[in-house]
Amino acid sequence: MSTTHTAPGGAPASLDVTGTKAVPFARLTSVELRKMVDTRAGLWLMVVIVLLTGLFVTLLAIFGDNGATDERTFVNYLGATATPQGFLLPVMGILLVTSEWSQRTALVTFTLTPERVKVIAAKTVAALIIGLAAVLVAMGMAAAAAALAGPENAFEGVAASDFGSFGLLQAMGILQGLGFGLLFLNSAVAIVVFFVVPIAFNVLVTIVPWLQDAAPWIDISTAQTPLFGFDPNTGQDLEGGMTAEAWAQLASTSAIWIVLPIAVGIWRVLRSEAK
């Protein structure tokens, strides 16, 4: 017993908590990081992310040179890793939240840390740390592949903004996944909705004429295309990268697809009964 209390049979005693510090945020984050890899499912998700990233890089290395043009540049390798990571990192974000409900560990988590927003913040930081690690792995693989199996000019035209755009894209995916996880608190529903709704919305946007003009402002994948260096409307190569308008569109779609789900999700978690 760390503090004194009255002898057995005494009157209801008080608890001296003045010497106890709150759980530091960094410790909470490290616990959340540990939770992501301490089950077979969690560990395998990480392994699969790395393996698929390697697989996509390898495929480009084998098939990227069609004789006429050698596509195997660093930027293209990096682009190849975006596909598996863009799929799996959001899933990791979703599971980080929803597994607390499906496995009912929220009961213990919120008993040890009653400040639920602090727990969600720690999960967010933990997910972004894993995302950063995944992006670094992708960059490492892309660089190695470009050096070993790429043309002599493989690193030509590589700009710092390429790294930034790639990192931002994955971070957005993770945060969106986290938001959908918080919103639905159910793995299956969150994953299905995460993948189906943006596609359905994207189809809707391309069919309905008046939505077409608004698409860059309300459809996240449309708004993200300038990050890859394409014009969202024409699909043509975009010179000069992100314009002020493109950034505004990215902010607008992020507010709809990332900030809103997270905000509503947090409200839901605060009100929900952790059973």
Add this chain to the structure above:
Amino acid sequence: MITVEGLTKVFPGGFRALDDVSFTCRPGTVTGFLGPNGAGKTTAMRIMTGLTSASAGQALIGGHRYARIPNPGLHVGVLLDASAQHAGRTGREVLTLGAKTMGLPASRVDEMLELVSLTPKEAGRRVRNYSLGMRQRLGIAHALLGDPQVLILDEPANGLDPAGIHWMRSLLRSYADRGGTVLLSSHLLHEVEVIADEMVVIGQGRIVAQGTKAELLQTSGCFVRSADDAALSEALARHDLVAEPGPTGGLRTDAEPKLVGEIALGAGLALSELRPADGAGLEEMFLQLTAETQREGSQA
């Protein structure tokens, strides 16, 4: 140490899970929170640990609302549901996560595993392969990790075999003897009888009885059998005592055995049996509570 005052919980839809519940748990004692399934025990414990909000009233632990206690695991050990653990984590990992959150050294995990008699081999198995009894032991180890001053345990004896219940009694007894405060719930009178010093009995959200085990389990009145029960009944009636015939003959009365003996002597009746009545009031009351809940369809 635990003070529950006028606690009321009305769920959306109007279901009144708790209705003006008040009781206290003192340091050095084990308080049994007894009631049939759906009586409101779990709801009360969830409010105590800040997981559910109260509609009225409050629950304080050592003068604090649970959610306001910094690093609460170091002060209040909680086990609300032994099955609420990630099936894919090992028992040791479950405790390690708790210890890391609380900022405790890894050695504490080994100490707790030893305390609840989980072998290193068992601790290395995943929780999905645990029996309910093993989960309860793991849950108790988790609750005790932070060396708390207060323990709140919901149905901790559930799934334990008689030896396990005996083990838990010794564990909680020595914990309380060192000054700890224990509140544990159960839907089985027998379990609480074995483990607790004080009892709070709840039925349909209301407290129906509370006091020390000795007070609640004490028998009142006596059972008497004589050569002529009818004559004895009349003799008792002359002293304003009501006697009811027992199911297998004999009489049951609220009077003390000594008084009944004196009346029988005065009436010249030979007694063949005279003893304190069995069938404690608490057990009857508890059975009645359980029967009522079952009739209404139990809400676990």
